[in-house]
Amino acid sequence: MIHAHDSVIVRTMTRILIPLIQLFALYVLFFGQFGPGGGFAGGVMLGASLILGILVFGPDAPPCRLAKKVIHGDGIGLMIFVGVGGLCLIGGGEFLNYANLDIPGIDSDARRRSLGILLTQIGVAVDIAVTAISIVISLSLINGEESHD
Amino acid sequence: MIFSFEIPLLILLLITAAGAIMVKDLISSVFILGSYSFLLAIVWAWLGAVDVAFVEAVVGAGLATVFFLMTLFGTHPKDTRIRRSPAPLVAYLGLPVLGLLLLYAAEDLPKFSDPQSPANVRVSTAYLTNSLIETHTPNVVTAVLMDYRAFDTLIETGVIFTAGIACALLLRRNQE
Numbered sequence: 001m002i003h004a005h006d007s008v009i010v011r012t013m014t015r016i017l018i019p020l021i022q023l024f025a026l027y028v029l030f031f032g033q034f035g036p037g038g039g040f041a042g043g044v045m046l047g048a049s050l051i052l053g054i055l056v057f058g059p060d061a062p063p064c065r066l067a068k069k070v071i072h073g074d075g076i077g078l079m080i081f082v083g084v085g086g087l088c089l090i091g092g093g094e095f096l097n098y099a100n101l102d103i104p105g106i107d108s109d110a111r112r113r114s115l116g117i118l119l120t121q122i123g124v125a126v127d128i129a130v131t132a133i134s135i136v137i138s139l140s141l142i143n144g145e146e147s148h149d
Numbered sequence: 150m151i152f153s154f155e156i157p158l159l160i161l162l163l164i165t166a167a168g169a170i171m172v173k174d175l176i177s178s179v180f181i182l183g184s185y186s187f188l189l190a191i192v193w194a195w196l197g198a199v200d201v202a203f204v205e206a207v208v209g210a211g212l213a214t215v216f217f218l219m220t221l222f223g224t225h226p227k228d229t230r231i232r233r234s235p236a237p238l239v240a241y242l243g244l245p246v247l248g249l250l251l252l253y254a255a256e257d258l259p260k261f262s263d264p265q266s267p268a269n270v271r272v273s274t275a276y277l278t279n280s281l282i283e284t285h286t287p288n289v290v291t292a293v294l295m296d297y298r299a300f301d302t303l304i305e306t307g308v309i310f311t312a313g314i315a316c317a318l319l320l321r322r323n324q325e
Binding site: 028032033034035036037038039040041044045047048051055071074075077078081082085096098109110111113114116117120121123124127128130131132134135136137138139140141142 | 199200202203204207208211212215216219220223224282283284285286287288290291292294295296299300302303306307309310312313314316317319320321
């Protein structure tokens, strides 16, 4: 089970670190097209920032309450990914061929592909962040007493 | 010159890998496994695969360690049930022979960073020359993962989603 941490140093550092981790996660996510990183790493870091909050502030603090709301959105990331593929189908092309994304204002195929890559990366990041938080909450419910036998 | 950095790193990798298996206390084992992942991330970065290094550092050294630790706190941290019998004699004789066979086979692999190797002549040159023009994405790895091989990534995302659902089904049975 998870309990709140009593050390002032850990709590203060966590309060400072969580926004920094989230900022860096968003940077990694949106900069993945230009440098190392992308949906996988960004999503894991986004989830890790909330996991840190859950582990340090305990089950009654805002991070854990937020996390319990977040895990109801399991599968939204996958839906974003498949939805982008579906939009390509609607645009008249193959599934996940981003050149057929029918979005007004974007004229060249390359820019459509770039946008498609960005959207699917957001989908992957959301899926992985939610899954990581969901697994941590599942693991925190293991009853330690009954497996000692 | 390369060897001054390469050999100690690989030796450390072997030591941490062996330590993670042989340590009796499972919590120490988890931490050694985390340091193994960190060293592996350095190896990936040194080989030029920065994206792989990033994911290895974040997932292997970070998230997996947290998952293992939470599992151990929920169960029992001492390795008491697993009785490790000493390895049979066949293993001591057979494994070195197998290792020698693998080293012998490794002779036939293409040289590292050989431009004429099969991995470098066919599809990867097409990716390297076309990805920026076709997708406006300077990072070729992202272009390949998310555009040229988007189906693979979709299925991988599905696998991760399935893992989360399976954990919830197994562990949150008695809740609510």
